[in-house]
Amino acid sequence: MPRVSRALGILLGFAADRVFGDPRRFHPVAGFGQTAARLEKHLYADSRPAGAAYTAILVGTTTVLGLAVEQVTRKHPILHTAATAAATWTVLGARSLEREAETMAGLLEEKDIPAARDRLSHLCARDATGLEADELARATVESIAENTSDACVAPLLWGGVLGVPGLLGYRAANTLDAMVGYKSPKYQNFGWASARLDDVLNLLPARVCALLTGVAAGRVQETARVWRRDAPKHPSPNAGPVEAAFAGALGLTLGGRNSYGTYAEDRGTLGDGPAPTVADVRRTAALARRVTAAAALTAILALRPKKRRDVSPLLRTQAVDRRGKRWG
Template sequence: MTVVLALLIDWFVGDPPGVWRRTGHPVTWFGGLIGALDRRLNVRPSRKAKGVVAIVVAILAFALPATVLTGFLDALPGPLETIALALLASTLLAHKSLNTHVARVTDAASIEEARAAVSMIVGRDVAALDEAGVARASVETLSESLSDGVVAPAFWLAIGGLPGIVAYKVVNTADSMIGHLTPRYAKFGWAAAKLDDAMNFVPARITAGLIMLTRPSTFRRRETIIDDAGRHVSPNAGWPEAAMASALGIALGGPRTYEGERVDGVWLNPRGRAPTMVDVRRAIAIGNQAAAIQIALYALIFLLV
């Protein structure tokens, strides 16, 4: 029941403005420690081994206190314990935040405003993006973030309680900070990237399934979705993106530019049409429907177990 309540709190309440003004959000705590470990340990020799040490230290630094806190909360009456755990866990879910950021793109009054809004949620260069490029970037980010910001944290909360979701978010934060194939991070961030891939393996495929459940006709194209996902450079991101592309009937992926360097990404659902802002709104709706199905499934599991 903790998972269901945490998902509902995040969806409808999220992180109210000003709540973390004094202390910073928990994810910023994770990032602060990871940044400090990066500065301290990311030097020759043995960068790969030091990267392993860094991710282990980061996980233990936050998962162990979460375990202790869970023990304290266990002394509370059942309903109060569930509510307390759900409130804490909801801070590590990102459904409301995701919808808010993507909706800003669709609310933009001009292509310049849309580019500025999408630049806040993607890492690619946006200055030359037309409407289709902005819409494509928005839908791709929404699809991937639905997996690693909503489905995956809920999955690890269900598997490992508060320590489970904390460990996942530490790893996911580390991957976003140091899990890059650059000269500085190719070795030091190797462990974080591989662990993030492993922890997202099942959730990414669950997310694809949830998206497909919102549009049952996509199951007739499941072989294409699986094939497209398998050709994606990421072992996980391609799954929700390919499912969303099929559900909307649009083409996602393709070439994009990062810091002036062109990257020729694979096309997902290549026979689909170019996306528009209407498709971004439809993607938000599909994400909400997929999230609702997820909540219903966790509620059903709770009732049956």
């Protein structure tokens, strides 16, 4: 039964990510990124149609590959479970996100600010030049929050809904957004389609992530209050709810003006507590781990086989009716 094998595959893929993290060599997502970079050289133009074609080719091809895998394996439960597990492990970034958070926490605790500035690029595209410890801590906390939704909750939910094509297609779209979905002069037009597609695909997962954040932190009411009040201040329709939820769950104030080198962005003020400090990085990573586990559980429970209706009494009644009509 595809529902059962899909649920088992998601569980096994989640477990593999927890134990092994991302493959250090020959990572399929890295290979996709290299392919996307090569295609960009051929298709790039400062126009939305060129960017839309670029996005359609890459996301469409990846999704079709996922559909083929799903179709070939769906009648073979063991193969279907293995394919779903492999796809889940491939696209899930929870353990790698946690490792980056731990690395940043260690560097900040050791007061190695130059190394922490260099390392921040592993989490986000923010310009770290001149950022001090607490500013780096805020950037890390906000990046963990946003990536918990993008790299953890969303792929699990899309995997639960659509299986292998949902896992691969979502990850392709999210990777392109990370590569070209910027408001910089170069990508303002070319990256528009990738950014908008990623926005659409994350509309529901971001809000599920915000909800699970309050549950995982045991601060549902406070998280919901900050989410409703402050999320609209954020320029992103999806990062806003997630970062506001983390602010409420952690009792912190997030947001502010961020520099991305060629442009700056005002992220609003989210939350009521103090600004993040170095000590809050590990707290945020622990919360992200609980949120991801809750998302995996949600995806798996949603795939429970539906109970079949017992139709035997109805069939017996129909049989009696037929006999009555035949012999009456």
